[in-house]
Amino acid sequence: MTKPASYAQQGSTAPVVRVTYGAMPAAPRALAALAGATMGTTWSARMALPAGCGDAAARRAIQAALDEVVAQMSTWEAGSDITRFNQSAPGWQQLPEGFFQVLSHALALAKDSDGAYDPTVGPLVNAWGFGPHQRAFEPPSPAAVEAARARCGWQRIELDADRQAARQPGGAYIDLSSIAKGYGVDRAAMALDALGITQYLVEVGGELRARGTRPDGQPWRVAIEVPDASDAHALALPLQDRSIATSGDYRRHAGSGDARYAHTIDPRTGQPVRNNVASVSVLHPVCMQADALATVLTVLGEADGLAYARRHGLAALFILRNADAWRVIATPAFQAQAQLD
Numbered sequence: 001m002t003k004p005a006s007y008a009q010q011g012s013t014a015p016v017v018r019v020t021y022g023a024m025p026a027a028p029r030a031l032a033a034l035a036g037a038t039m040g041t042t043w044s045a046r047m048a049l050p051a052g053c054g055d056a057a058a059r060r061a062i063q064a065a066l067d068e069v070v071a072q073m074s075t076w077e078a079g080s081d082i083t084r085f086n087q088s089a090p091g092w093q094q095l096p097e098g099f100f101q102v103l104s105h106a107l108a109l110a111k112d113s114d115g116a117y118d119p120t121v122g123p124l125v126n127a128w129g130f131g132p133h134q135r136a137f138e139p140p141s142p143a144a145v146e147a148a149r150a151r152c153g154w155q156r157i158e159l160d161a162d163r164q165a166a167r168q169p170g171g172a173y174i175d176l177s178s179i180a181k182g183y184g185v186d187r188a189a190m191a192l193d194a195l196g197i198t199q200y201l202v203e204v205g206g207e208l209r210a211r212g213t214r215p216d217g218q219p220w221r222v223a224i225e226v227p228d229a230s231d232a233h234a235l236a237l238p239l240q241d242r243s244i245a246t247s248g249d250y251r252r253h254a255g256s257g258d259a260r261y262a263h264t265i266d267p268r269t270g271q272p273v274r275n276n277v278a279s280v281s282v283l284h285p286v287c288m289q290a291d292a293l294a295t296v297l298t299v300l301g302e303a304d305g306l307a308y309a310r311r312h313g314l315a316a317l318f319i320l321r322n323a324d325a326w327r328v329i330a331t332p333a334f335q336a337q338a339q340l341d
Contacts, residue, residue: 002074002322003058003250008223008315011037014127015060016148020164021053022028024045028173031046031047031048031215032045032047032048032049032058032060033045033046033098034047034055034059034062036059036062036063036066037143037295038063038066038067038184038204039057039066039069039070039071039074039180039181039184039204039207040076041204041206041207042204042256043062043064043066043188043200043202043203043204044203044204045058045188045192045200045201045202045203046199046200046201046220047071047132047192047197047199047200047201047202048197048200048212048215049197050195050197052198052199053195053196054195055194056190057195058195059214061188061191061194061195061222062188062190062191062202063197064156065184065187065188065189065191066184066187066188066204067099068177068182068187069098069180069183069187069299071100071120071335072096072098072099072145073102073176073180073183074180075099075122075131075132075173075175075177081095081096081099082099082174082176083173085125085166085168086173088167088168088171088176089168089169089170090168090169090170091168092160092163092166092167093165093167093168094163094164094165094166095165095166095198096185097163097164098183099164100164100166101180102180102183102288103119103157103159103166103174103176103207103265104159104161104177105179105180105288105289105292106119106154106176107154107157107159107254108291109205109292109293109296110154111154112294113299113300113308114326115154115199115268116266116267116268116269116296116299116300116304116329117178117231117267117292117296117299118153118174118267119154119157119174119175119176119179120151120153120154120155120156120173120174120175120267121152121265121267122150122152122173122175123147123149124145124148124149124152124265124267124270125175125177125263125265126142126148126173126261127144127145127147128140128265129334130263130274131175134218135298137188138194143327145270145271146270149270151171151173152267152270153170153265156169156172157169157174159174162218178264178291178295179200179288179291179292179295180288181204181205181207181291182207182243182287182288182289182290182291182292183190183240183291184204184289185202185204185208185209185243185287185288185291186209186243186286186287187204187208188202188204188209188290189195189202189209189211190286192211193211197211198211198212199212199214199224200212201220202241204209206245206246206289207243207244207245207246207264207287207290208222208239208240208244208245208287209242209243209287210240210241210242210243211240211241212240212241213240214303219238219239219240220238220239220240221236221237221238221239222236222237222239222244223235223236223237224237224246224317224319232318235317235328235338237338238338238339239283241285242283242285242337243283243284243286243287243290244281244282244283244290245281245282245284245290245293245294246279246281246282246289246294247264247279247280247294247295247297247298248277248278248279248280248298248319259316264295264298264299266299267299268299273298273299273301275301275302276298276301276302276320276321276322277298277301277302277318277319277320277321278303278319279318279319279325279341280294280296280297280298280305280316280317280318280319280322281294281316281317282294282315283315283316283317283333283334283337283338284314284316289339293314293316294316296308297316298319302320302329303319305318306329306331309331309333310331310332313333314333314334315330315331315332315333315334315336315337315338316330316331316333317329317330317331317338318330
Protein backbone atom coordinates (compact mmCIF):
# COMPACT_ATOMS: atom_id res chain seq x y z
CA MET A 1 0.00 0.00 0.00
CA THR A 2 1.33 3.39 -0.90
CA LYS A 3 2.24 5.55 2.03
CA PRO A 4 1.60 9.29 1.84
CA ALA A 5 4.50 10.81 -0.05
CA SER A 6 5.08 13.78 2.20
CA TYR A 7 3.56 16.14 4.71
CA ALA A 8 4.04 19.79 5.53
CA GLN A 9 2.50 22.20 7.96
CA GLN A 10 -0.62 24.03 6.80
CA GLY A 11 0.33 27.35 5.30
CA SER A 12 3.55 26.12 3.74
CA THR A 13 4.23 26.85 0.12
CA ALA A 14 2.16 24.47 -1.96
CA PRO A 15 3.69 21.65 -4.04
CA VAL A 16 5.94 22.16 -7.02
CA VAL A 17 7.46 19.87 -9.60
CA ARG A 18 11.22 20.12 -9.62
CA VAL A 19 13.81 18.53 -11.85
CA THR A 20 16.38 16.40 -10.01
CA TYR A 21 19.24 15.37 -12.24
CA GLY A 22 21.57 13.69 -9.77
CA ALA A 23 25.17 12.95 -10.70
CA MET A 24 25.83 12.77 -14.42
CA PRO A 25 28.86 10.57 -15.08
CA ALA A 26 31.10 11.01 -18.07
CA ALA A 27 29.66 9.43 -21.20
CA PRO A 28 30.65 9.08 -24.86
CA ARG A 29 27.84 11.39 -25.91
CA ALA A 30 28.06 15.13 -25.26
CA LEU A 31 25.78 16.43 -22.54
CA ALA A 32 23.94 19.71 -22.85
CA ALA A 33 21.92 21.77 -20.37
CA LEU A 34 19.91 24.45 -22.14
CA ALA A 35 17.44 27.12 -21.02
CA GLY A 36 15.40 29.98 -22.38
CA ALA A 37 12.23 32.03 -22.01
CA THR A 38 8.73 31.43 -23.36
CA MET A 39 5.04 31.87 -22.50
CA GLY A 40 5.79 34.27 -19.66
CA THR A 41 7.94 31.65 -17.96
CA THR A 42 11.11 29.67 -18.67
CA TRP A 43 12.07 26.46 -20.39
CA SER A 44 14.94 24.10 -19.73
CA ALA A 45 16.27 20.93 -21.27
CA ARG A 46 18.89 18.35 -20.40
CA MET A 47 19.98 15.96 -23.10
CA ALA A 48 22.64 13.70 -24.51
CA LEU A 49 23.70 15.08 -27.88
CA PRO A 50 24.47 12.64 -30.68
CA ALA A 51 27.53 13.10 -32.85
CA GLY A 52 27.14 15.98 -35.27
CA CYS A 53 24.48 17.79 -33.24
CA GLY A 54 25.58 20.79 -31.20
CA ASP A 55 23.78 22.46 -28.35
CA ALA A 56 23.18 25.58 -30.47
CA ALA A 57 21.11 23.54 -32.94
CA ALA A 58 19.12 21.97 -30.12
CA ARG A 59 18.51 25.36 -28.52
CA ARG A 60 17.31 26.86 -31.80
CA ALA A 61 14.98 23.91 -32.43
CA ILE A 62 13.38 24.14 -28.99
CA GLN A 63 12.96 27.91 -29.12
CA ALA A 64 11.50 27.80 -32.63
CA ALA A 65 8.96 25.17 -31.61
CA LEU A 66 7.88 27.18 -28.57
CA ASP A 67 7.79 30.46 -30.51
CA GLU A 68 5.37 28.83 -32.95
CA VAL A 69 3.04 27.84 -30.10
CA VAL A 70 3.13 31.40 -28.76
CA ALA A 71 2.41 32.83 -32.21
CA GLN A 72 -0.65 30.61 -32.53
CA MET A 73 -2.07 30.35 -29.00
CA SER A 74 -0.97 33.24 -26.78
CA THR A 75 -3.73 35.64 -25.76
CA TRP A 76 -0.95 37.97 -24.60
CA GLU A 77 0.25 38.52 -28.20
CA ALA A 78 -1.73 41.07 -30.20
CA GLY A 79 -0.89 39.39 -33.51
CA SER A 80 -1.40 35.76 -32.51
CA ASP A 81 -3.87 33.49 -34.26
CA ILE A 82 -5.93 33.08 -31.09
CA THR A 83 -6.15 36.85 -30.60
CA ARG A 84 -7.35 37.26 -34.18
CA PHE A 85 -9.99 34.59 -33.61
CA ASN A 86 -11.14 36.17 -30.35
CA GLN A 87 -11.48 39.58 -31.99
CA SER A 88 -13.12 38.34 -35.18
CA ALA A 89 -16.70 38.86 -36.26
CA PRO A 90 -19.07 35.90 -36.21
CA GLY A 91 -18.19 33.34 -38.84
CA TRP A 92 -15.79 30.56 -39.73
CA GLN A 93 -12.07 31.08 -39.21
CA GLN A 94 -9.39 28.78 -40.58
CA LEU A 95 -6.84 27.84 -37.94
CA PRO A 96 -3.22 26.68 -38.07
CA GLU A 97 -2.75 22.95 -37.55
CA GLY A 98 -1.44 23.17 -33.99
CA PHE A 99 -4.13 25.60 -32.84
CA PHE A 100 -6.84 23.41 -34.35
CA GLN A 101 -5.41 20.26 -32.75
CA VAL A 102 -5.22 21.79 -29.27
CA LEU A 103 -8.67 23.38 -29.50
CA SER A 104 -10.16 20.07 -30.70
CA HIS A 105 -8.72 18.24 -27.72
CA ALA A 106 -9.84 20.99 -25.34
CA LEU A 107 -13.42 20.83 -26.59
CA ALA A 108 -13.47 17.03 -26.35
CA LEU A 109 -12.27 17.27 -22.75
CA ALA A 110 -14.89 19.92 -22.00
CA LYS A 111 -17.59 17.54 -23.17
CA ASP A 112 -16.17 14.58 -21.28
CA SER A 113 -15.87 16.55 -18.03
CA ASP A 114 -19.37 18.07 -18.30
CA GLY A 115 -17.91 21.54 -18.49
CA ALA A 116 -15.42 21.34 -15.60
CA TYR A 117 -12.93 22.18 -18.32
CA ASP A 118 -13.83 24.85 -20.85
CA PRO A 119 -11.51 26.56 -23.36
CA THR A 120 -13.99 29.46 -23.67
CA VAL A 121 -13.43 30.46 -20.02
CA GLY A 122 -11.33 33.43 -21.14
CA PRO A 123 -13.87 36.17 -20.29
CA LEU A 124 -14.03 34.88 -16.72
CA VAL A 125 -10.23 34.64 -16.47
CA ASN A 126 -10.04 38.24 -17.60
CA ALA A 127 -12.83 39.36 -15.28
CA TRP A 128 -10.97 37.94 -12.27
CA GLY A 129 -7.80 39.76 -13.29
CA PHE A 130 -5.68 36.87 -14.56
CA GLY A 131 -5.74 37.64 -18.28
CA PRO A 132 -3.36 39.65 -20.47
CA HIS A 133 -4.86 42.98 -19.38
CA GLN A 134 -4.38 42.65 -15.66
CA ARG A 135 -5.73 45.16 -13.21
CA ALA A 136 -5.42 45.62 -9.47
CA PHE A 137 -6.48 42.33 -7.93
CA GLU A 138 -9.96 42.72 -6.53
CA PRO A 139 -12.97 40.51 -7.05
CA PRO A 140 -15.22 41.54 -9.95
CA SER A 141 -18.79 42.57 -9.25
CA PRO A 142 -21.52 39.92 -9.56
CA ALA A 143 -22.76 41.75 -12.65
CA ALA A 144 -19.31 41.56 -14.26
CA VAL A 145 -19.12 37.83 -13.54
CA GLU A 146 -22.53 37.22 -15.08
CA ALA A 147 -21.62 39.29 -18.14
CA ALA A 148 -18.49 37.20 -18.59
CA ARG A 149 -20.38 33.93 -18.12
CA ALA A 150 -22.78 34.95 -20.88
CA ARG A 151 -19.85 34.87 -23.33
CA CYS A 152 -18.62 31.44 -22.20
CA GLY A 153 -19.75 27.95 -23.14
CA TRP A 154 -17.73 25.33 -24.99
CA GLN A 155 -20.86 24.22 -26.86
CA ARG A 156 -20.83 27.55 -28.73
CA ILE A 157 -17.67 26.64 -30.65
CA GLU A 158 -18.15 24.54 -33.78
CA LEU A 159 -15.30 22.81 -35.61
CA ASP A 160 -14.92 21.75 -39.22
CA ALA A 161 -12.15 19.16 -39.42
CA ASP A 162 -12.15 19.06 -43.22
CA ARG A 163 -11.45 22.77 -43.46
CA GLN A 164 -9.48 22.89 -40.19
CA ALA A 165 -11.70 25.76 -39.12
CA ALA A 166 -13.63 26.94 -36.08
CA ARG A 167 -16.73 29.12 -36.01
CA GLN A 168 -16.65 32.28 -33.95
CA PRO A 169 -20.23 32.57 -32.64
CA GLY A 170 -19.72 36.17 -31.61
CA GLY A 171 -18.03 37.34 -28.43
CA ALA A 172 -16.31 34.02 -27.72
CA TYR A 173 -12.86 34.34 -26.18
CA ILE A 174 -10.80 31.17 -26.24
CA ASP A 175 -8.10 30.75 -23.60
CA LEU A 176 -5.80 27.74 -23.99
CA SER A 177 -3.36 28.63 -21.20
CA SER A 178 -4.25 25.45 -19.30
CA ILE A 179 -3.20 23.22 -22.19
CA ALA A 180 -0.87 25.17 -24.51
CA LYS A 181 2.12 24.93 -22.18
CA GLY A 182 1.89 21.14 -22.18
CA TYR A 183 1.52 21.22 -25.95
CA GLY A 184 4.63 23.37 -26.09
CA VAL A 185 6.54 20.70 -24.19
CA ASP A 186 5.37 18.13 -26.72
CA ARG A 187 6.43 20.35 -29.61
CA ALA A 188 9.84 20.92 -28.07
CA ALA A 189 10.23 17.17 -27.61
CA MET A 190 9.29 16.60 -31.24
CA ALA A 191 11.92 19.14 -32.30
CA LEU A 192 14.56 17.18 -30.39
CA ASP A 193 13.30 13.93 -31.90
CA ALA A 194 13.76 15.44 -35.36
CA LEU A 195 17.41 16.13 -34.55
CA GLY A 196 17.96 12.48 -33.65
CA ILE A 197 18.16 13.20 -29.90
CA THR A 198 16.82 10.19 -28.01
CA GLN A 199 17.79 10.98 -24.41
CA TYR A 200 16.33 14.16 -22.96
CA LEU A 201 14.24 15.82 -20.29
CA VAL A 202 12.51 18.99 -21.44
CA GLU A 203 10.50 21.35 -19.24
CA VAL A 204 8.35 24.45 -19.70
CA GLY A 205 7.14 26.25 -16.59
CA GLY A 206 7.18 23.08 -14.50
CA GLU A 207 5.59 20.73 -17.06
CA LEU A 208 8.00 18.02 -18.21
CA ARG A 209 8.49 15.29 -20.77
CA ALA A 210 11.25 12.70 -20.82
CA ARG A 211 12.55 10.36 -23.47
CA GLY A 212 14.95 7.52 -22.91
CA THR A 213 17.27 7.47 -19.92
CA ARG A 214 20.20 9.43 -18.60
CA PRO A 215 23.57 8.49 -20.06
CA ASP A 216 24.25 6.31 -17.01
CA GLY A 217 21.23 4.19 -17.88
CA GLN A 218 19.13 5.46 -14.98
CA PRO A 219 15.77 7.15 -15.61
CA TRP A 220 15.38 10.88 -15.45
CA ARG A 221 13.89 11.85 -12.11
CA VAL A 222 11.62 14.65 -10.99
CA ALA A 223 10.43 15.60 -7.54
CA ILE A 224 6.98 16.67 -6.37
CA GLU A 225 7.47 18.61 -3.17
CA VAL A 226 5.41 19.95 -0.32
CA PRO A 227 8.02 22.46 0.82
CA ASP A 228 8.62 22.61 4.53
CA ALA A 229 12.33 23.50 4.45
CA SER A 230 13.23 19.80 4.44
CA ASP A 231 14.25 17.87 1.34
CA ALA A 232 13.14 14.73 3.18
CA HIS A 233 9.61 15.53 2.12
CA ALA A 234 10.30 15.28 -1.61
CA LEU A 235 8.69 12.49 -3.60
CA ALA A 236 11.15 11.59 -6.38
CA LEU A 237 9.70 9.91 -9.45
CA PRO A 238 11.34 8.19 -12.40
CA LEU A 239 10.25 9.69 -15.71
CA GLN A 240 10.89 7.82 -18.93
CA ASP A 241 9.00 8.16 -22.21
CA ARG A 242 6.17 10.10 -20.57
CA SER A 243 5.20 13.49 -19.20
CA ILE A 244 4.14 15.03 -15.92
CA ALA A 245 2.11 18.21 -15.44
CA THR A 246 0.85 19.89 -12.29
CA SER A 247 -2.04 22.23 -11.62
CA GLY A 248 -2.58 24.04 -8.35
CA ASP A 249 -3.27 27.34 -6.61
CA TYR A 250 0.31 28.11 -5.65
CA ARG A 251 1.60 29.69 -8.85
CA ARG A 252 -0.90 32.48 -9.41
CA HIS A 253 -3.42 33.84 -6.96
CA ALA A 254 -4.77 37.09 -5.62
CA GLY A 255 -5.88 38.43 -2.29
CA SER A 256 -4.81 37.05 1.06
CA GLY A 257 -6.21 35.19 4.03
CA ASP A 258 -9.86 34.30 3.69
CA ALA A 259 -10.08 36.60 0.66
CA ARG A 260 -7.33 34.72 -1.23
CA TYR A 261 -8.44 33.17 -4.50
CA ALA A 262 -6.69 31.05 -7.11
CA HIS A 263 -6.28 31.77 -10.82
CA THR A 264 -8.08 28.56 -11.80
CA ILE A 265 -11.70 29.40 -12.59
CA ASP A 266 -14.51 26.87 -12.37
CA PRO A 267 -16.37 27.42 -15.66
CA ARG A 268 -19.53 25.95 -14.16
CA THR A 269 -19.84 28.64 -11.49
CA GLY A 270 -17.78 31.52 -12.84
CA GLN A 271 -15.88 31.60 -9.55
CA PRO A 272 -12.28 30.75 -8.66
CA VAL A 273 -11.86 27.17 -7.50
CA ARG A 274 -12.33 26.90 -3.75
CA ASN A 275 -11.74 23.39 -2.50
CA ASN A 276 -9.14 21.47 -0.53
CA VAL A 277 -7.01 20.59 -3.55
CA ALA A 278 -3.59 22.21 -3.27
CA SER A 279 -2.28 20.56 -6.44
CA VAL A 280 -2.81 17.69 -8.83
CA SER A 281 0.02 16.08 -10.82
CA VAL A 282 -0.76 13.84 -13.78
CA LEU A 283 1.52 11.36 -15.53
CA HIS A 284 0.69 10.78 -19.19
CA PRO A 285 2.54 9.93 -22.42
CA VAL A 286 1.39 13.27 -23.91
CA CYS A 287 2.15 16.46 -21.98
CA MET A 288 -0.72 18.35 -23.61
CA GLN A 289 -3.15 15.86 -22.13
CA ALA A 290 -1.41 15.76 -18.74
CA ASP A 291 -1.59 19.58 -18.56
CA ALA A 292 -5.30 19.81 -19.31
CA LEU A 293 -6.23 16.81 -17.16
CA ALA A 294 -4.47 18.30 -14.15
CA THR A 295 -6.73 21.34 -14.49
CA VAL A 296 -9.85 19.18 -14.82
CA LEU A 297 -9.04 17.27 -11.65
CA THR A 298 -8.27 20.48 -9.75
CA VAL A 299 -11.64 21.96 -10.69
CA LEU A 300 -13.53 18.77 -9.87
CA GLY A 301 -12.04 18.60 -6.38
CA GLU A 302 -11.16 15.67 -4.18
CA ALA A 303 -14.19 13.39 -4.42
CA ASP A 304 -15.25 14.02 -8.01
CA GLY A 305 -11.67 14.43 -9.22
CA LEU A 306 -10.53 11.12 -7.76
CA ALA A 307 -13.62 9.41 -9.15
CA TYR A 308 -12.94 10.86 -12.62
CA ALA A 309 -9.28 9.86 -12.48
CA ARG A 310 -10.04 6.31 -11.41
CA ARG A 311 -12.83 5.95 -13.95
CA HIS A 312 -10.44 6.97 -16.74
CA GLY A 313 -7.44 5.10 -15.37
CA LEU A 314 -5.45 8.31 -14.92
CA ALA A 315 -2.13 8.40 -13.10
CA ALA A 316 -2.80 11.31 -10.74
CA LEU A 317 -1.39 12.49 -7.43
CA PHE A 318 -3.61 14.75 -5.31
CA ILE A 319 -2.10 16.87 -2.54
CA LEU A 320 -4.94 18.02 -0.31
CA ARG A 321 -5.24 20.51 2.51
CA ASN A 322 -6.12 19.29 5.96
CA ALA A 323 -6.55 21.49 8.99
CA ASP A 324 -2.88 21.30 9.97
CA ALA A 325 -1.08 19.23 7.32
CA TRP A 326 -1.10 18.11 3.72
CA ARG A 327 -2.73 14.83 2.73
CA VAL A 328 -1.48 12.92 -0.32
CA ILE A 329 -3.56 10.50 -2.41
CA ALA A 330 -2.23 8.64 -5.44
CA THR A 331 -4.49 6.80 -7.86
CA PRO A 332 -3.65 3.14 -8.54
CA ALA A 333 -2.29 4.09 -11.98
CA PHE A 334 0.00 6.68 -10.43
CA GLN A 335 1.26 4.19 -7.87
CA ALA A 336 2.10 1.74 -10.59
CA GLN A 337 3.72 4.21 -12.99
CA ALA A 338 5.64 6.10 -10.32
CA GLN A 339 6.90 2.81 -8.84
CA LEU A 340 5.86 3.82 -5.32
CA ASP A 341 6.26 1.37 -2.47
